[in-house]
Amino acid sequence: MIPAAFEYERAGSVDEAVALLGRDEDAKLLAGGHSLIPTMRLRFSRPSLLVDIGRLDDLRYVRENRDRIAIGALTRHAELIRDPMLREHCALIGEAAALIGDPQVRHRGTIGGSVAHGDPASDLGTILLTLDAELVARGPRGERTIPAAAFFSGPFENALEHQEVLTEIRVPKAAGTYLKYVRRAHDWATVGVAAARVDGRVQVGLTSMGPTPLRARSVEDALADGASPADAAAHAADDTMPPTDATASSEYRAHLAQVLVRRALERL
Amino acid sequence: MENLALEGALTVTFVRSLFAHANIVDVDATAAEALPNVQVLTAADMDLGVFGPPPFPGVNPGMGRPLLAVDRVRFVGDIIAIVISDDRATGADAAELVSVDYDPLPAVVSPYEAAKDEVLLFPEVGTNVAARFGSPEHDEKLFGGCDVAVSGTLVSQRMAPCPLEPRSAAAELGPDGRITAWLSTQTPHQDRMVLAGTLGLDPAQVRVVGPDVGGGFGAKMLNVEEVLVVWLARRLGRPVRWTETRSESMVALPHGRAARLEFTLGGMRDGKVLAYRLEVLQDCGAYAVLGAFLPNLTGLMASGVYAIPRIEFESRSVVTNTTPISAFRGAGRPEASQVIERAIDTFAAELGMDPAEVRRRNFIPADAFPHTTASHAVYDSGDYEGALELALRSVGYDELRDEQRHRREQAATTQLGIGISCYVEITNGIAESEFGEVEITPDGGAIVRTGSFSHGQGHETTFAMIAAERLGLPVEKVTVHKGDTDEIAKGTGTYGSKSTQIGGAAARLAADDVLELAKQLVADYLEASPADIVLDPAVGRLHVAGDPSIGISWADLASRASADERLAELKAEHEFQAAPTFPFGAHVAVVEVDTETGRVELRRLVAVDDAGTLINPLIAEGQVHGGIATGVAQALYENFVYDDDGNPLTGTFVGYAFPSSADLPSWEAVEMETPTPLNALGAKGIGESGTIGATPAVHNAVVDALTPFGVRNVDLPANGENVWRALREAKA
Numbered sequence A: 001m002i003p004a005a006f007e008y009e010r011a012g013s014v015d016e017a018v019a020l021l022g023r024d025e026d027a028k029l030l031a032g033g034h035s036l037i038p039t040m041r042l043r044f045s046r047p048s049l050l051v052d053i054g055r056l057d058d059l060r061y062v063r064e065n066r067d068r069i070a071i072g073a074l075t076r077h078a079e080l081i082r083d084p085m086l087r088e089h090c091a092l093i094g095e096a097a098a099l100i101g102d103p104q105v106r107h108r109g110t111i112g113g114s115v116a117h118g119d120p121a122s123d124l125g126t127i128l129l130t131l132d133a134e135l136v137a138r139g140p141r142g143e144r145t146i147p148a149a150a151f152f153s154g155p156f157e158n159a160l161e162h163q164e165v166l167t168e169i170r171v172p173k174a175a176g177t178y179l180k181y182v183r184r185a186h187d188w189a190t191v192g193v194a195a196a197r198v199d200g201r202v203q204v205g206l207t208s209m210g211p212t213p214l215r216a217r218s219v220e221d222a223l224a225d226g227a228s229p230a231d232a233a234a235h236a237a238d239d240t241m242p243p244t245d246a247t248a249s250s251e252y253r254a255h256l257a258q259v260l261v262r263r264a265l266e267r268l
Numbered sequence B: 001m002e003n004l005a006l007e008g009a010l011t012v013t014f015v016r017s018l019f020a021h022a023n024i025v026d027v028d029a030t031a032a033e034a035l036p037n038v039q040v041l042t043a044a045d046m047d048l049g050v051f052g053p054p055p056f057p058g059v060n061p062g063m064g065r066p067l068l069a070v071d072r073v074r075f076v077g078d079i080i081a082i083v084i085s086d087d088r089a090t091g092a093d094a095a096e097l098v099s100v101d102y103d104p105l106p107a108v109v110s111p112y113e114a115a116k117d118e119v120l121l122f123p124e125v126g127t128n129v130a131a132r133f134g135s136p137e138h139d140e141k142l143f144g145g146c147d148v149a150v151s152g153t154l155v156s157q158r159m160a161p162c163p164l165e166p167r168s169a170a171a172e173l174g175p176d177g178r179i180t181a182w183l184s185t186q187t188p189h190q191d192r193m194v195l196a197g198t199l200g201l202d203p204a205q206v207r208v209v210g211p212d213v214g215g216g217f218g219a220k221m222l223n224v225e226e227v228l229v230v231w232l233a234r235r236l237g238r239p240v241r242w243t244e245t246r247s248e249s250m251v252a253l254p255h256g257r258a259a260r261l262e263f264t265l266g267g268m269r270d271g272k273v274l275a276y277r278l279e280v281l282q283d284c285g286a287y288a289v290l291g292a293f294l295p296n297l298t299g300l301m302a303s304g305v306y307a308i309p310r311i312e313f314e315s316r317s318v319v320t321n322t323t324p325i326s327a328f329r330g331a332g333r334p335e336a337s338q339v340i341e342r343a344i345d346t347f348a349a350e351l352g353m354d355p356a357e358v359r360r361r362n363f364i365p366a367d368a369f370p371h372t373t374a375s376h377a378v379y380d381s382g383d384y385e386g387a388l389e390l391a392l393r394s395v396g397y398d399e400l401r402d403e404q405r406h407r408r409e410q411a412a413t414t415q416l417g418i419g420i421s422c423y424v425e426i427t428n429g430i431a432e433s434e435f436g437e438v439e440i441t442p443d444g445g446a447i448v449r450t451g452s453f454s455h456g457q458g459h460e461t462t463f464a465m466i467a468a469e470r471l472g473l474p475v476e477k478v479t480v481h482k483g484d485t486d487e488i489a490k491g492t493g494t495y496g497s498k499s500t501q502i503g504g505a506a507a508r509l510a511a512d513d514v515l516e517l518a519k520q521l522v523a524d525y526l527e528a529s530p531a532d533i534v535l536d537p538a539v540g541r542l543h544v545a546g547d548p549s550i551g552i553s554w555a556d557l558a559s560r561a562s563a564d565e566r567l568a569e570l571k572a573e574h575e576f577q578a579a580p581t582f583p584f585g586a587h588v589a590v591v592e593v594d595t596e597t598g599r600v601e602l603r604r605l606v607a608v609d610d611a612g613t614l615i616n617p618l619i620a621e622g623q624v625h626g627g628i629a630t631g632v633a634q635a636l637y638e639n640f641v642y643d644d645d646g647n648p649l650t651g652t653f654v655g656y657a658f659p660s661s662a663d664l665p666s667w668e669a670v671e672m673e674t675p676t677p678l679n680a681l682g683a684k685g686i687g688e689s690g691t692i693g694a695t696p697a698v699h700n701a702v703v704d705a706l707t708p709f710g711v712r713n714v715d716l717p718a719n720g721e722n723v724w725r726a727l728r729e730a731k732a
Ligand SMILES: Cc1cc2nc3c(=O)[nH]c(=O)nc-3n(C[C@H](O)[C@H](O)[C@H](O)COP(=O)(O)OP(=O)(O)OC[C@H]3O[C@@H](n4cnc5c(N)ncnc54)[C@H](O)[C@@H]3O)c2cc1C
Pocket: A028, A029, A030, A031, A032, A033, A034, A035, A036, A037, A038, A073, A074, A099, A100, A101, A102, A105, A108, A109, A110, A111, A112, A113, A114, A115, A116, A117, A121, A122, A123, A124, A160, A164, A165, A166, A167, A186, A187, A188, A189
């Protein structure tokens, strides 16, 4: 399919990208293009101007920042998988990244694009929410930090303002695991479950169980009250709104969430 | 196709219906035609009737497909208007600007609903039933004398063919008034006839070329789009081209399967089957094309590999507001093997017998061929028990049953399932003929011209091997030409796995004819009698019998004949026609089923596919390989679904679970060759066998894994959700 006509500019820096976005309210950032371009080709999305930040290599990094790990927004999924720092301190990010799409997707797609796109089936979105990550955005009025819990506001919606560029993602050092149920090897999650131990507390997140990535608060509370993994997991679908679509029904997703949460907790 | 250099070609973009069922009130193309060099045509601009090939026998002719929807659309994807533009991008913009005023009608999506005739797709016809085959009469005593009868309902779900290369067509009117059509097709010669017929032309005015194009899987029979492209090239006097987008291909290329299958199978406690009743409700989609006819093949093949004394078959084909159904890898036969193989397993489960043993007690014996079944098929040759025993040995059946028992005893979360399918299928199903021609070239090589068409099947290799062997030429000296109706006198094309058995056989016969002609010429040159000339196939030399020193090689013969202007004598054509053949085999699938999530993992698939004599085992294996992938895809992954309003829910690969190699294990293909007496090669078809055998093997394996939980069937695709549902229902 062929997208509707659009203009294209390549940004040489974040500030330039911010300025270019200011030119047109229908302008959009282009990172790895692996979510945006498919939607443009189906004409679900019709940006008037694409501001390409795909070559801002100074936003591709994973660094230790005191007790946290800082990840540049343009870091590709494949880089997350290979990164030794993440392997040591926050292995579930690479574990989840390795389950995204196929090799082509993993070599083009970026962590920033993944969360900014706001797809409720995004694996990394769930991970960031589970870890209580912080997202750093830069806009015309400078930089601000958004907690993950405040970032995801709806399907394909987030807290970023039009001219804001996501630059960095900060996660705590944490042990965790990610389980993803897929129909096919390269599928989006029918249901995904992240479980991590953050500051001594077990936190659980869900993919494809509602309009945004979700936290399984009742599971977390049950665990905090001393419930066994199996008993806690029975609450996995509480307060969720799993969709019914061509991939699965809502009830099957609710069932999967329970099985996968139990398994993730047992693995933790 | 897109690389064809066509100077000044215009691009075609189809405006397709967004509604499954609606009256078209108005089409306003003003905004679209305001774009540079854009022209929009609708049914009002057409001077052509209904798209033909003639309707299939027994199919209601009043439900044919018009070339463009006239007044009413009947599925999402039906063509409402044609946009002509200079390039694809402008075409996409313009198509979006064509404003269609629809008056929506209630849509009928389920064939059960359609059969009630409450919402009619063709009110003037008065029913949605497009065809009935078999006998509507029930024999009250069909199951008389049976100890046990089991029944069930199965769905052979709708599949999108998903060729890697979507359809493409281009056409150009020559200065001589002849039209040339380049098509991504399976059947250039038939296309020429249908194009000529529909456009009201003399076939001699139409040339069809099938370049090196890819996969058809049955779905690339000539359709309305190709006819429109050719019509446009004539009307506009400019070359015209169209290439389907993937999104378009998902809804506009015909789908396959879409049958509801109800069976009852009765027999004795000792495992002997006595009677079988099969009822098919075929969804034909929005227009009654080939899909309406397919249940015939299901009925013909109902008996499977078993000697069943009494068989009753009945089918109805109904139109629905969905993509039309046509042939797709197997076309009517996978349904037959799916249902008989599930029926046999259900019967075995009821008796508490091993499914392999029940099969052994019912096979048509190897010494009973030719064999006429109670469903009226005449099987040529086979050794069904031999195929099963080979498959069981190869897979290690007894060890697997031990492992299964162990897991069951341990109440393991992941259970093991072993599924058997023994199948027989029909290739060259309507006893067609094919054309072959062989000609010696000036350098002493050969050209094979075949009316069969290769769109990825490797005829270029197989047919060259056949001729090379007959002529004693190295295979690289033989070139195969196909797909150009100006060069190849006639042909039927490639579908129904019939190419080698008739096209290859025709090439062989033509090669034999050329050899006889060569003997005459050599006899002239050597002043001998043609009867005394023999070929030494090892070196490609014709010589006097008993005296190899007096002879002439193909190269020398060709150059001498060229010099004498007698080379044209070394050319022969042959048309070969034969009855259908019946390839068969046995597949054993081994699956692991996660009884908590329902997830099925295919661990192994051992496939014995017997297609008679193999010409090129590697190419045959390629056919088996792809065939199995399609069969497994139906068993575990794919399902094309609509919502109640007829909107496709699986119109992209995000929703439509087309598997990739990452999802599938390496197949264990085991060769077996039982030649057919029906052609000189001994060859049967191989293109669809893998598909036909694999689906029931995997399906049976999944049900087998879940037997201890009381599960008797799992709906296809047997994906996690359907397995979970089956487990939940069995518990309830
Ligand atoms: C076949 C296929 C399979 C896939 N499977 C999965 C899967 O299993 N799991 C999964 O999680 N994902 C999957 N994806 C999505 C993939 O991870 C995408 O690459 C990712 O979601 C988007 O990243 P991107 O860099 O490609 O973003 P783009 O497509 O370039 O952009 C996506 C959106 O984010 C915005 N954006 C991008 N970067 C920034 C930024 N720094 N600041 C602000 N806004 C920004 C863009 O404007 C756009 O709106 C799949 C994609 C494909 C094509």
